[in-house]
Amino acid sequence: MDKARRVGALRQALASLDPVVRTGQNGLISLGAGPVDTVLGGGLARGAVHEIFAERPADLAAASCFAGGVAARMEKDRPLLWVRSRKAQEEAGFLYGHGLAEMGIAARDMILVVVEDVVEGLRVGVEALRCAGLGAVVLEFWGHSRHLDLTASRRLALAVENGAAMGLVLRVAGEPAPSAAVTRWAVAPAPSSDPYGLPGRPTLSARLLRQRGAGALGHWHLEWNHATQAFGFPALSGAVVAPVVDRQNRAQRRAGWARTG
Amino acid sequence: MTVAKRSNALRIAAADAAAQRLGLHPGLAFTDAKLRVAHIEVVEHDAAADLALLERIADWGDRYSPIIAIEPPDMILFDITGVTHIFGGEAELVADIEARLARQGFAVRTAIAGTARAARAHCRFGRGGVVLPDAVSERVAGLPVEALECGLDILIALRRAGFLYLEDFLSRPREPLAARFGPELTDRLAQILEETDRSLTPRRPVPEFLAEQRFADPIGLMEDIALDSLAADLCGQLHRQGQGGRSFELGFYRADGKIERIGLLSGQPLADPGTLRRLFEMRLDALADPLDPGFGFDMMRLAVLAGDPLGPVQSGLDGKVEASREVSALVDRLSARFGAGAVQRLIARDTHLPERASLPVPSLSDARDSAEWLGTGEVPRRPLFLFYPAPQVDVVAEVPDGPPRRFRWRGVSHDVARAEGPERIAPEWWRRTTDTRTRDYFRIEDSEGQRFWLFRYGFYGREVEPVRWFLQGIFP
Numbered sequence: 050m051d052k053a054r055r056v057g058a059l060r061q062a063l064a065s066l067d068p069v070v071r072t073g074q075n076g077l078i079s080l081g082a083g084p085v086d087t088v089l090g091g092g093l094a095r096g097a098v099h100e101i102f103a104e105r106p107a108d109l110a111a112a113s114c115f116a117g118g119v120a121a122r123m124e125k126d127r128p129l130l131w132v133r134s135r136k137a138q139e140e141a142g143f144l145y146g147h148g149l150a151e152m153g154i155a156a157r158d159m160i161l162v163v164v165e166d167v168v169e170g171l172r173v174g175v176e177a178l179r180c181a182g183l184g185a186v187v188l189e190f191w192g193h194s195r196h197l198d199l200t201a202s203r204r205l206a207l208a209v210e211n212g213a214a215m216g217l218v219l220r221v222a223g224e225p226a227p228s229a230a231v232t233r234w235a236v237a238p239a240p241s242s243d244p245y246g247l248p249g250r251p252t253l254s255a256r257l258l259r260q261r262g263a264g265a266l267g268h269w270h271l272e273w274n275h276a277t278q279a280f281g282f283p284a285l286s287g288a289v290v291a292p293v294v295d296r297q298n299r300a301q302r303r304a305g306w307a308r309t310g
Numbered sequence: 311m312t313v314a315k316r317s318n319a320l321r322i323a324a325a326d327a328a329a330q331r332l333g334l335h336p337g338l339a340f341t342d343a344k345l346r347v348a349h350i351e352v353v354e355h356d357a358a359a360d361l362a363l364l365e366r367i368a369d370w371g372d373r374y375s376p377i378i379a380i381e382p383p384d385m386i387l388f389d390i391t392g393v394t395h396i397f398g399g400e401a402e403l404v405a406d407i408e409a410r411l412a413r414q415g416f417a418v419r420t421a422i423a424g425t426a427r428a429a430r431a432h433c434r435f436g437r438g439g440v441v442l443p444d445a446v447s448e449r450v451a452g453l454p455v456e457a458l459e460c461g462l463d464i465l466i467a468l469r470r471a472g473f474l475y476l477e478d479f480l481s482r483p484r485e486p487l488a489a490r491f492g493p494e495l496t497d498r499l500a501q502i503l504e505e506t507d508r509s510l511t512p513r514r515p516v517p518e519f520l521a522e523q524r525f526a527d528p529i530g531l532m533e534d535i536a537l538d539s540l541a542a543d544l545c546g547q548l549h550r551q552g553q554g555g556r557s558f559e560l561g562f563y564r565a566d567g568k569i570e571r572i573g574l575l576s577g578q579p580l581a582d583p584g585t586l587r588r589l590f591e592m593r594l595d596a597l598a599d600p601l602d603p604g605f606g607f608d609m610m611r612l613a614v615l616a617g618d619p620l621g622p623v624q625s626g627l628d629g630k631v632e633a634s635r636e637v638s639a640l641v642d643r644l645s646a647r648f649g650a651g652a653v654q655r656l657i658a659r660d661t662h663l664p665e666r667a668s669l670p671v672p673s674l675s676d677a678r679d680s681a682e683w684l685g686t687g688e689v690p691r692r693p694l695f696l697f698y699p700a701p702q703v704d705v706v707a708e709v710p711d712g713p714p715r716r717f718r719w720r721g722v723s724h725d726v727a728r729a730e731g732p733e734r735i736a737p738e739w740w741r742r743t744t745d746t747r748t749r750d751y752f753r754i755e756d757s758e759g760q761r762f763w764l765f766r767y768g769f770y771g772r773e774v775e776p777v778r779w780f781l782q783g784i785f786p
Contacts, residue, residue, distance in 0.1 A: 107760060109695070109784075110693075110694050110695055110760075110761075110784045110785060110786045111786055113694055113695070113786060114694060114786030117694070117786075126633070126634075127633065128637060141695055141784075142693075142695035142696050142697040142698075142783060142784060143670065143695065143696050143697075143698060144656075144694070144695065144696075145664075145668050145692060145693055145694060145695060145696040145783060146656035146657075146658060146667075146668030146683060147658070147664075147667060147668055147683060147684045147691075147692040148690060148692045148693050148694040148695070148696070148783070148785075149656075149694065150658075150683035150684050150685070150686075151684050151685070151686055151687060151690045151691065151692060152686070152690070152694070152786075153686050156656050156658070156668070156683050157655070157656070157657075157658075157679065157683065158655075159655065159656060160637075160641060160653065160654075160655060160673060161653075161654040161655065161656065161670060162644060162648070162652060162653050162654070163651075163652050163654060164648065164652065169648065172647075173644060173648065176640065176643065176644060177640060177644075180636050180637060180639075180640040181632075181633060181636045182632075182633035182634055182635070182636035182637035182640070183637060183640070237759075238758065238759045238760045238761070238786070239759040240727065240755065240757075240758070240759035241728070241755060241759065241761070243689070243728070246728055247689075247728055247729075247730040247753070248689070248728045248729070248730055248753045248754065248755040248761050248785070249689055249728075249755075250688075250689055250690075251690065251761075251785065251786035252759065253786070254759075273786065275686040275687055275688065275689070275690060276686055276687070276688060278686065
């Protein structure tokens with residue numbers, strides 16, 4: 050009993066030393082989808098590291114869209130820095146400027162760092178997260194690596210702690226390991242809900258797997274809206290409902306009827 | 311002595327002084343040479359190795375002047391305008407070059423004259439040495455007509471006309487000469503007479519600013535000590551001119567003649583000695599092969615190859631300026647550590663072909679956008695990840711010109727649930743390319759919700775080559 054209490058006290062003392070618990074003071078970046086932001090307590094914290102898992106290589110685009118969406122919602126004069134390995138470029142394709150620009154990311158200012166391996170990627174990450182002028186820093190890592198451990202993630206968290214940047218660690222086909230990340234997500238693509246049966250807006254299934262300091266988790270289907278640059282919820286997919294525009298018209302008409310009454 | 315095959319016979323290509331004394335001159339057939347002298351040491355002529363050696367000697371000669379040109383097979387030209395005082399005069403400079411090269415085992419002939427062509431003529435066909443300005447016509451008079459190096463047909467024509475030495479031209483009007491032998495002859499004559507000059511084409515970019523330090527005794531790896539004073543010296547020069555360097559080069563001159571050059575690019579004009587030193591230290595630490603001092607370095611040179619006016623420093627007033635300064639400093643640091651090629655940015659280019667429309671370039675390069683980036687729309691028209699080259703996929707299409715029904719990529723079969731297209735992109739016929747077929751692009755969503763960008767290459771039924779399908783990119 051006494052032992053348990055002492056362990057508990059030690060845990061608390063450790064937690065107070067842990068850099069990531071003191072986050073949130075630098076501001077939050079909301080996703081734009083109300084219920085999700087509520088669960089997050091306002092949004093994703095700056096000055097902290099968040100992990101986004103793409104379970105399969107095929108999920109990379111969806112996970113990148115999630116990271117890119119968060120980056121696009123930060124200030125436009127703070128560029129995005131993206132770290133990828135040369136191998137990832139060959140495997141999964143090159144980041145495409147026009148695609149990024151359509152999402153609302155300033156492709157002109159984006160900095161892309163192509164590294165050889167995980168260790169180099171982590172080095173660039175630490176250096177970049179310390180920089181006071183950057184917005185989001187995306188670190189894309191493929192597969193499992195023994196270098197991606199708690200120590201490495203602590204180092205990243207410490208580097209970003211006092212800055213306004215946000216670290217987004219994008220893990221593709223990797224195993225979750227203990228980390229100092231504030232939130233952990235699993236993102237995969239989801240069927241879009243275009244009313245005309247065409248491929249629609251980027252739609253993803255985002256699962257909040259872990260949140261430091263708060264127990265609330267969740268699983269949402271999110272849709273990235275290019276025009277408003279915000280995440281939202283897709284209209285119900287499956288059975289095709291009347292086009293949105295039409296519905297709005299009908300609602301307006303109904304309102305009009307009510308007035309003329 | 312070296313031999314090479316010229317006009318179907320082995321002939322002597324080069325011979326040293328001992329061989330020449332025996333009458334074995336370049337151009338002589340090897341069989342004749344063997345008849346004259348029984349025991350001769352012969353190696354095959356290797357022009358590439360000669361050129362490489364000449365390049366290395368020219369590299370070494372960098373210590374004398376920044377403007378150097380090589381004239382294969384065996385000549386190096388230095389532009390020594392304004393540098394002779396460092397060595398104590400023209401004669402001392404030449405003596406230094408001759409002594410150092412002789413120590414390395416080379417036979418050297420030198421000449422100093424007012425123009426490159428004159429120096430060349432005096433060195434190759436005259437007595438060499440320093441040609442003083444008031445002795446030009448006297449010295450030129452003694453040169454043979456070969457010194458004009460005009461080509462064999464003109465040379466023969468000159469000989470036939472009785473011209474053997476350049477003094478035969480000196481008193482004659484030039485126009486008839488030009489009319490008879492071509493303007494090239496009179497041009498060269500004017501250059502040899504130091505009346506006109508053509509500037510050298512330097513082998514390497516000429517530095518805008520440079521600081522150098524020579525060591526009486528060769529030093530080992532103590533670059534940081536010397537680097538401090540070099541950086542301070544160079545940045546002092548930059549400051550006085552209100553300039554900042556964008557492209558730097560640090561040269562290590564080894565005592566045995568080898569030279570190591572280390573380049574450094576900077577995103578913003580740089581004139582701060584501390585930053586410059588730190589960037590170079592990072593660059594040196596990141597070298598794949600550490601610097602080999604050999605027997606030590608006897609000179610170090612820090613040069614600015616390209617610079618920009620230094621903007622007035624304004625700190626603390628505008629946070630945004632400060633932030634962007636931080637970002638460019640980060641880009642400089644990352645480029646120094648991981649190589650300028652590793653830190654990239656994207657530029658938009660004016661082309662229809664998707665794989666050419668967004669091009670990654672080094673962040674520090676000067677490349678500019680030639681087109682606008684796409685704006686945000688209702689749904690994405692272009693993918694987030696683009697394959698180049700695009701992998702081929704097996705497609706089942708319902709109708710020949712319609713969207714695919716099902717396709718197979720990397721061993722996985724995808725059932726198409728939604729499709730939009732085609733967006734037709736015609737080949738850019740004005741470019742020289744083998745890529746001459748029309749592409750029809752389709753945006754595809756499979757039953758699991760993954761979105762792809764596929765294109766059909768060519769038309770069904772119209773062309774000889776079979777139609778193929780490719781996966782160009784992936785939408786989020």
